[in-house]
Amino acid sequence: MRVLVFVFGLCCSLCLQAQVFPPASYPQGYFRNPLALPMDLSGNFGELRPNHYHMGLDLKTLKVENQLVYAAADGYISRVKIEPGGFGRAIYINHPNGFTTLYAHLNDFNPKLENWVKEQQYARESWNVFLELTPDQFPVKKGDFLAYSGNTGGSQAPHLHFEIRRTADDVNVNPMLFGLPLADNTAPRILRLAVYDRTKSIYEQSPRLIPVKASGNHYSTTPALLSVASPKVSFAITAFDTHTGSSNLNGIYEGLLYVDDQVVTGFRMDNISYNDTRYLNAHIDYRTKSAGGAWLQHLSDPPGYINSIYKQVKGNGVIDISDGGVHKVHIVVKDAYGNTATLDYSVQYNGVPVAPVVNDAKMFYPFMLDGFESEGCEFYIGERCLYDSVHIRHSESTNTHPQGVSAVHTIGASSIPLQEAFLVRIQPSRPLSVNEQQRTLMQWTSGSRNDVQRVEWKNGWASARFRDFGSFRLVTDDVPPQINTPGLTDGANLSKASRIVFSVTDNMGRVKNVRTLLDGKWLRFTNDKGRSFIYRFDEKCLAGPHELEISAEDEAGNRVEKVIKFTR
Numbered sequence: 001m002r003v004l005v006f007v008f009g010l011c012c013s014l015c016l017q018a019q020v021f022p023p024a025s026y027p028q029g030y031f032r033n034p035l036a037l038p039m040d041l042s043g044n045f046g047e048l049r050p051n052h053y054h055m056g057l058d059l060k061t062l063k064v065e066n067q068l069v070y071a072a073a074d075g076y077i078s079r080v081k082i083e084p085g086g087f088g089r090a091i092y093i094n095h096p097n098g099f100t101t102l103y104a105h106l107n108d109f110n111p112k113l114e115n116w117v118k119e120q121q122y123a124r125e126s127w128n129v130f131l132e133l134t135p136d137q138f139p140v141k142k143g144d145f146l147a148y149s150g151n152t153g154g155s156q157a158p159h160l161h162f163e164i165r166r167t168a169d170d171v172n173v174n175p176m177l178f179g180l181p182l183a184d185n186t187a188p189r190i191l192r193l194a195v196y197d198r199t200k201s202i203y204e205q206s207p208r209l210i211p212v213k214a215s216g217n218h219y220s221t222t223p224a225l226l227s228v229a230s231p232k233v234s235f236a237i238t239a240f241d242t243h244t245g246s247s248n249l250n251g252i253y254e255g256l257l258y259v260d261d262q263v264v265t266g267f268r269m270d271n272i273s274y275n276d277t278r279y280l281n282a283h284i285d286y287r288t289k290s291a292g293g294a295w296l297q298h299l300s301d302p303p304g305y306i307n308s309i310y311k312q313v314k315g316n317g318v319i320d321i322s323d324g325g326v327h328k329v330h331i332v333v334k335d336a337y338g339n340t341a342t343l344d345y346s347v348q349y350n351g352v353p354v355a356p357v358v359n360d361a362k363m364f365y366p367f368m369l370d371g372f373e374s375e376g377c378e379f380y381i382g383e384r385c386l387y388d389s390v391h392i393r394h395s396e397s398t399n400t401h402p403q404g405v406s407a408v409h410t411i412g413a414s415s416i417p418l419q420e421a422f423l424v425r426i427q428p429s430r431p432l433s434v435n436e437q438q439r440t441l442m443q444w445t446s447g448s449r450n451d452v453q454r455v456e457w458k459n460g461w462a463s464a465r466f467r468d469f470g471s472f473r474l475v476t477d478d479v480p481p482q483i484n485t486p487g488l489t490d491g492a493n494l495s496k497a498s499r500i501v502f503s504v505t506d507n508m509g510r511v512k513n514v515r516t517l518l519d520g521k522w523l524r525f526t527n528d529k530g531r532s533f534i535y536r537f538d539e540k541c542l543a544g545p546h547e548l549e550i551s552a553e554d555e556a557g558n559r560v561e562k563v564i565k566f567t568r
Contacts, residue, residue, distance in 0.1 A: 188334065229349075364389065
């Protein structure tokens with residue numbers, strides 16, 4: 001009879017697991033490796049990154065640039081993107097099977113495409129472009145040469161970023177589900193367990209961290225029975241995955257939580273939209289990570305996570321153990337190839353009454369539009385800003401900035417993540433002239449980080465939106481940006497030079513609308529990674545005398561212009 005009960009329970013668990021994540025079918029072998037090198041990953045789909053999930057594969061290029069990049073399948077180049085950060089230089093290809101592949105951080109495109117893109121940049125008078133193409137402009141066959149690999153945009157080292165998306169809705173799909181030629185027979189590794197007291201906000205506590213020990217691909221805690229001081233708990237894990245022959249610590253594909261032999265909830269990194277990638281901050285223990293701690297992936301679905309990667313079966317992962325009994329916990333971690341690691345332990349509430357949370361700050365909740373108002377500051381948090389309920393405190397201090405025109409208002413804590421920007425309204429400490437109002441910025445600071453936004457005025461209050469809590473103040477800015485042209489002076493002879501380089505800096509750190517004219521006509525300067533502006537001499541600047549005009553603005557609208565005459 002015992003055997004029958006066990007078999008029945010096992011079958012139920014397997015059925016429930018299938019209901020959580022029904023199998024999905026993707027074309028196998030349709031896409032080739034976009035490089036001529038053996039596939040070797042420095043990053044995989046769903047890997048944890050600051051403020052976002054990694055949305056594709058990072059393919060190693062032997063630590064060098066200019067490896068040949070090829071079309072992964074037949075189709076046509078549908079989009080080309082060039083930007084200072086992000087993808088840098090990128091190509092999108094639409095395929096007849098309903099998927100789109102993306103190739104990013106590229107150097108030069110193939111000559112025909114490179115020339116066409118240059119023409120479009122000059123037609124639009126912008127180096128930063130996002131171009132839409134028709135199917136007949138650049139059709140490609142599987143294996144056609146597209147571009148050279150590079151390190152452009154937000155890349156930190158040479159590699160190729162490769163994505164597969166559904167063309168219809170632009171949702172990213174895990175490329176490892178398409179049968180790409182990557183060997184993987186290694187199971188994920190689990191490094192630690194975290195336990196949370198769910199009688200209070202996850203942003204108002206530090207979890208109890210539990211080390212784990214391995215026996216093959218099975219893990220356990222020491223002690224095996226965890227006695228906890230809360231009647232409601234949830235769990236998180238630190239885990240990573242590798243593939244055969246690699247030592248890179250990549251992300252895991254799937255995590256499932258079982259309690260008392262019943263699957264409760266789980267997450268899977270199979271498809272994620274760029275619209276939802278910032279929800280990584282709901283998936284991880286943001287407070288611990290922002291304090292310099294480990295990546296911890298929750299095995300509970302927070303209430304404010306929209307389009308969640310979690311699937312709930314018997315709850316959201318917050319476990320009621322108030323009965324004082326011993327509850328068995330079983331965690332399953334998988335990679336995209338099905339390699340599996342498990343963690344087993346038990347948990348028991350020790351019966352000690354939980355002290356009530358004492359906090360005089362106002363509590364805010366997901367899916368509620370709510371605000372705070374004081375004499376000099378107001379803030380409003382929208383329905384989709386918060387992932388979990390949390391107390392948010394406001395305090396006021398003196399503004400020591402030499403051009404400060406308000407008190408400093410500290411709102412919330414940097415350890416509380418926001419999905420969407422919230423509205424901050426500040427009243428200046430003295431009446432401002434119209435000219436001062438036009439040059440007023442709201443400055444945000446948090447530790448060593450800072451940003452500014454131009455404000456909107458209404459009834460004597462300045463407002464702006466920010467995506468992080470911290471300290472806020474109003475400052476006036478009448479200092480224009482500075483154009484720096486090292487080695488380039490008026491009257492210079494550049495006949496032996498290969499390029500012109502300049503940079504633009506600003507006292508508030510925000511520069512925009514940089515424009516360059518050569519003899520009155522727009523000249524293309526690149527601005528990779530938002531650092532130096534670079535023009536390499538070509539047919540646009542022939543031998544003879546020339547006049548280069550550079551202009552730039554800052555966030556407050558201050559404008560600067562510099563004119564340099566030189567001979568080529």
